[in-house]
Amino acid sequence: PHPVYDELRKQGPIHHVLLPNGLTAWLVVDYRLAREVLADDRIKKSAAGLAPITTRLRPGDSYTSVSQDLWEHMLSSDPPDHTRLRRLVTKGFTARTVELLHPRIDALADQLLDDMAGKSEVDLIADYALPIPMTVICELFGVPEADRARFRELSTTMTSSSAENAEDQEAAANSPFYATAAERGAASVELATYLIGLVAERSKDLGEDLLSQLIMANHEGDKLSDRELIAMLFLILVAGHETTVNLIGNGLFAMLRDRVLYEDLTRSPERIPAAIEEFLRYEGPVHLATLRYTAEPVTLAGIEIPAEELVSVSLAAADHDPSQFEHPDTIEIGQTGKSKGGHLAFGHGIHYCVGAPLARLEAKVAFEKILARYPNMKMAGDVQWRPSTFLRGLQTLPTVLD
Numbered sequence: 001p002h003p004v005y006d007e008l009r010k011q012g013p014i015h016h017v018l019l020p021n022g023l024t025a026w027l028v029v030d031y032r033l034a035r036e037v038l039a040d041d042r043i044k045k046s047a048a049g050l051a052p053i054t055t056r057l058r059p060g061d062s063y064t065s066v067s068q069d070l071w072e073h074m075l076s077s078d079p080p081d082h083t084r085l086r087r088l089v090t091k092g093f094t095a096r097t098v099e100l101l102h103p104r105i106d107a108l109a110d111q112l113l114d115d116m117a118g119k120s121e122v123d124l125i126a127d128y129a130l131p132i133p134m135t136v137i138c139e140l141f142g143v144p145e146a147d148r149a150r151f152r153e154l155s156t157t158m159t160s161s162s163a164e165n166a167e168d169q170e171a172a173a174n175s176p177f178y179a180t181a182a183e184r185g186a187a188s189v190e191l192a193t194y195l196i197g198l199v200a201e202r203s204k205d206l207g208e209d210l211l212s213q214l215i216m217a218n219h220e221g222d223k224l225s226d227r228e229l230i231a232m233l234f235l236i237l238v239a240g241h242e243t244t245v246n247l248i249g250n251g252l253f254a255m256l257r258d259r260v261l262y263e264d265l266t267r268s269p270e271r272i273p274a275a276i277e278e279f280l281r282y283e284g285p286v287h288l289a290t291l292r293y294t295a296e297p298v299t300l301a302g303i304e305i306p307a308e309e310l311v312s313v314s315l316a317a318a319d320h321d322p323s324q325f326e327h328p329d330t331i332e333i334g335q336t337g338k339s340k341g342g343h344l345a346f347g348h349g350i351h352y353c354v355g356a357p358l359a360r361l362e363a364k365v366a367f368e369k370i371l372a373r374y375p376n377m378k379m380a381g382d383v384q385w386r387p388s389t390f391l392r393g394l395q396t397l398p399t400v401l402d
C-alpha cells in the first residue's frame with residue numbers, strides 16, 4: 001500500500017513535485033497516463049538531453065568522465081541510437097536463449113540450498129536471493145570466481161544512496177547500502193577499469209558466452225564501439241542483479257508473511273509463474289522509472305508541460321491504481337493476468353526491460369527450489385528495506401528454515 005500515492009492519485013494523474021533527490025519533476029501516479037508517457041516519443045531520456053536539465057535544477061552535479069561514459073548506455077538514449085544499441089543485444093536475451101541457462105540456474109539454486117542446510121538461521125537475501133542473479137551475471141560475463149565479491153561490492157556502491165540526514169548517517173556507518181558521491185565515483189572508475197580488462201581478455205579468446213556475443217555483436221555491419229560495449233555491460237550488470245535480487249527477496253518476504261499463500265504455492269508450484277507476476281505488481285523491484293524529460297511542450301492529462309522539464313513515472317503508483325487492478329493492495333494470484341495490459345514493473349514502450357525473461361526464469365527456479373525443500377520456513381526477526389528512491393528491496397531477511 002502507498003497512501004501518499006493514493007492521495008495524490010485522487011487529486012489527479014500527474015503532479016509537480018520535489019523528488020527525494022532534490023530535483024523537481026512531473027510525477028505520474030496513474031496507470032493509464034504512466035503507459036502513455038512511457039510510450040510517448042516526445043518524452044525522452046538521452047544523457048545528453050537530461051544532463052543540462054538536472055544541472056540547472058541542482059547546480060553542482062558533476063561526474064568524472066569515466067563514470068559519465070558508463071551511464072551513456074541504451075537506457076539513457078533515444079532513437080535512433082537506442083534502436084541500434086538494443087538491436088545488437090536483444091538476441092542474447094530472448095526467452096529461447098535464456099532457457100539454455102535453465103539447468104545452470106537449477107544447479108546454482110540447489111547448491112545454495114545445500115550450503116544453507118543445517119544452519120539454525122539464514123539471511124535469505126545474502127544467502128539466496130542475491131547470489132542467484134549475481135552469479136548468473138558473472139557467468140554470462142565470464143567474471144572469475146575470485147573477483148566476484150569485489151564485483152558485487154562495486155555494483156552495490158554504485159546503486160547505493162547518500163546519507164542525507166542524521167538518522168541516515170547513523171545507519172550508513174555500518175551499511176553497504178549507503179555511499180557518498182565520491183565513493184560512488186571511485187567505484188565506477190574501478191568498475192569501468194575492470195570491465196575494460198575483462199573485454200580485452202575475452203577478445204583474445206572468444207567463445208559462445210554473452211560477453212563474446214556482445215563483442216562480436218553485429219547487425220548489417222554495425223557494431224558496438226568499445227565505449228558502447230563497456231556502458232552496455234555496466235547497464236546489464238546493474239539492471240540485471242540489483243533488481244532480480246529484489247524480485248526474489250520481495251516474493252519470499254510475501255510468502256513468509258502470508259501462510260496461506262506459502263502453503264498454496266508449496267502445494268501447487270504450477271501457480272508460481274502467476275504469483276511472480278503478482279509479486280512484480282505488488283512490490284516491484286523498480287519503484288520509479290528512470291528519469292525522462294520533455295523534448296518539446298507536451299500536454300498531459302490537460303496540463304501543459306513546457307519543454308525541458310523532468311518527468312518521473314512511478315511504476316509502484318501505477319501498479320496500485322484501483323482503476324486498473326481490482327484489489328491493488330492485496331496479493332491475489334491471477335489479478336495481474338486478468339487486468340488488460342498487465343503490470344508495469346518491467347516498464348513499457350521502447351525501453352521495456354530486455355532482461356524480463358531472465359528475471360522471470362531466475363525467480364521461478366528460486367521459488368520452486370526453496371518451496372520444495374523447505375515447506376516450514378519462518379521469519380526470524382525484523383526486516384529492513386534498502387534506503388533507495390528507485391529500488392524497492394530488503395537489506396536482510398532473517399529466516400529459520402524448519
Ligand code: HEM
Pocket residue numbers: 074075076086235236239240241243244247284285286289290291315344345346347348350351352353354355356358359
Ligand atoms: C530496463 C525492470 C531485470 C536489463 C528496465 C526497465 C525496468 C526494468 C522498469 C525500464 C526502465 C525505464 O524505462 O525507465 C526490471 C526488473 C527486473 C529486471 C523489475 C527484475 C525483476 C533485468 C535483468 C536484465 C535487465 C535480469 C539483464 C540481465 C535491462 C536493460 C534495460 C532494462 C538492459 C534497458 C532497456 C532499454 O533501454 O531498452 N528493466 N529489470 N533487467 N532492463 Fe530490466
